[in-house]
Amino acid sequence: MSQRSYRTAIVGTGAIANAHAGAVQAAAERASLAAVVDVDAGRARAFADKWGVPRVFASLAEMLLEEEVDVVHVCTPPQQHASLAKQCLAEHVTVLLEKPPALSLAEMDDIVAAERRSSARVATVFQHxxxxxxxxxxxxxxxxxxxxxxxxxxxxxxxxxxxxxxxxxxxxxxxxxxxxxxxxxxxxxxxxxxxxxxxxxxxxxxxxxxxxxxxxxxxxxxxxxxxxxxxxxxxxxxxxxxxxxxxxxxxxxxxxxxxxxxxxxxxxxxxxxxxxxxxxxxxxxxxxxVPSGHDEQLRAVLDALDAGQPPPVTLDDTRxxxxxxxxxxxxxxxxxxxxxxxxxxxxxxxxxxxxxxxxxxxxxxx
Missing domain, CATH: 3.30.360.10 (Dihydrodipicolinate Reductase; domain 2)
Structure with a gap:
């Protein structure tokens, strides 16, 4: 199996985003952080400086328009998860979605439907x-x-x-x-x-x-x-x-x-x-x-992408x-x-x- 290098972005720079950035850094030979998105410009810039991220954006839509990325890590508060995942899928960008992935089964099924229309996939963060x-x-x-x-x-x-x-x-x-x-x-x-x-x-x-x-x-x-x-x-x-x-x-x-x-x-x-x-x-x-955590899940996601398979944890598992x-x-x-x-x-x-x-x-x- 050949390995490629994946360009990634993080949306939302709260505490959990640091675990995602650390996981990307731990897989530096296979992934890189190309951009970070947050409505709070100061917090986004501080996060980018901390993790050496080259570009900062105020919205996911702007980032997807200007950057070519393979994987987006959604680390915002829960009420934004479903809409952000669907934005990524519409642009055929794979999503690593923090828990809970949606606020209801209705939202969950909206994400499932959006994934069916996309060439990209959604993996829910259940790192344990x-x-x-x-x-x-x-x-x-x-x-x-x-x-x-x-x-x-x-x-x-x-x-x-x-x-x-x-x-x-x-x-x-x-x-x-x-x-x-x-x-x-x-x-x-x-x-x-x-x-x-x-x-x-x-x-x-x-x-x-x-x-x-x-x-x-x-x-x-x-x-x-x-x-x-x-x-x-x-x-x-x-x-x-x-x-x-x-x-x-x-x-x-x-x-x-x-x-x-x-x-x-x-x-x-x-x-x-x-x-x-x-x-x-x-x-x-x-x-x-080896500890459980985001590092191990990201490696499993990258392995699946290398193999052309749906990354774990699939939406069927999550539902x-x-x-x-x-x-x-x-x-x-x-x-x-x-x-x-x-x-x-x-x-x-x-x-x-x-x-x-x-x-x-x-x-x-x-």
Whole structure:
């Protein structure tokens, strides 16, 4: 496979943009940053100076008109993600789209339709899929080396104080699309879904318990999967002892991951069932020091582009995760069990994640 050098641009220069710039820099033999876009000219220039980016633009449209780029990294606040992705696709430019990729299933399907009309592709940033431990787990699970998946737990218990929500786009359905389910726990349960495969049904609760937001600050879900596995999913921004944790109980081994914002092999633990000690031996035989993160996902995206294949994570993959979020909210706000495929264009939860409205919508937090 021949490698080429890809010209890239970053739209939005908030904190997460630095992870993207660092990933491009780490792949310097394969990619370069040609331009940066931000409505705040001073912030854009400071970011460009920091990362050695030659050109700065105030709008994506202007950049696409003047620069020939292969990949655009969309790092803006969430409410702009769908429209910016569609602009890039209209110009046949591939997009690396930060989470959440859209604010609703309706927006998600608009992006899918735009991709079908384009020669370019969209990859969603779910960087936790790309650590060596996650790749190894999916491979071993896919080959049935661990036996059948039976039970899993997934917890994103983080802490965000009231000052965090001072940014005007945070904590609102219109601007962020949801609370910790949409913007925080999405990384962990996306990794869960990437291992266990298609989910079948969701039963959930959500509450706004402490933060002055429109959205929830806690959600919990019970999930069943097509393969018969069951899982619990917890998402929180009110937990002083922060943790991101996943546990998978297979027939022949328990596989656990505990970290916060990224992991290495040191954060995984394997406990083999009696008579299956070889599983732990096979796992540790591939031990790696490579961390999960944007660097590894960008390398995987570039590999796919070199091979002429859709870059991971595809829109089909992403839609399964977004549909799970919509189902969680629908279950939490209606009290019903929600099955995959149930939320269609006629559902209020297709158009907005809060659907029929959060039960606390008219109640303020003292």
């Amino acid at each position: 899929r790309f650590g060596p431990g996650a790749i190894r787990l999916r491979r071993m699970a896919g080959k049935a080396e661990l036996g059948r998946p039976l039970l899993a737990t997934c917890a994103t218990q983080w802490f965000r104080d009231e000052a965090y929500f001072a940014a005007p786009w945070r904590g609102s359905w219109e601007n962020e699309g949801g609370g910790p389910t949409m913007g925080h726990g999405i990384h962990q349960f996306d990794l869960l879904l990437s291992v266990l495969g298609p989910w079948r049904e969701v039963t959930a609760v959500a509450s706004r318990s402490a933060r002055p937001t429109q959205t929830e600050d806690i959600s919990m879900a019970l999930v069943t999967f097509d393969n018969g596995a069951v899982a619990s999913v917890v998402n929180s921004v009110v937990s002083p002892r922060e943790v991101s944790a996943l546990r998978f109980d297979f027939e022949h081994a328990t596989v656990e991951l505990e970290h916060l914002y990224g992991y290495t092999d040191a954060d995984w633990r394997i406990t083999a069932a009696p008579g299956h000690d070889d599983i732990a031996e096979r796992w540790t035989a591939e031990k790696s020091e 399964l995760t977004m549909e799970f979020i919509a189902a969680l909210y629908a279950s939490a706000f209606t009290g019903e069990r929600i099955q995959r495929g149930q939320i269609g264009p006629d559902s209020p939860f297709y158009q907005r994640m809060d659907g029929t409205g959060a039960p606390w919508a008219e109640v303020s937090i003292a």
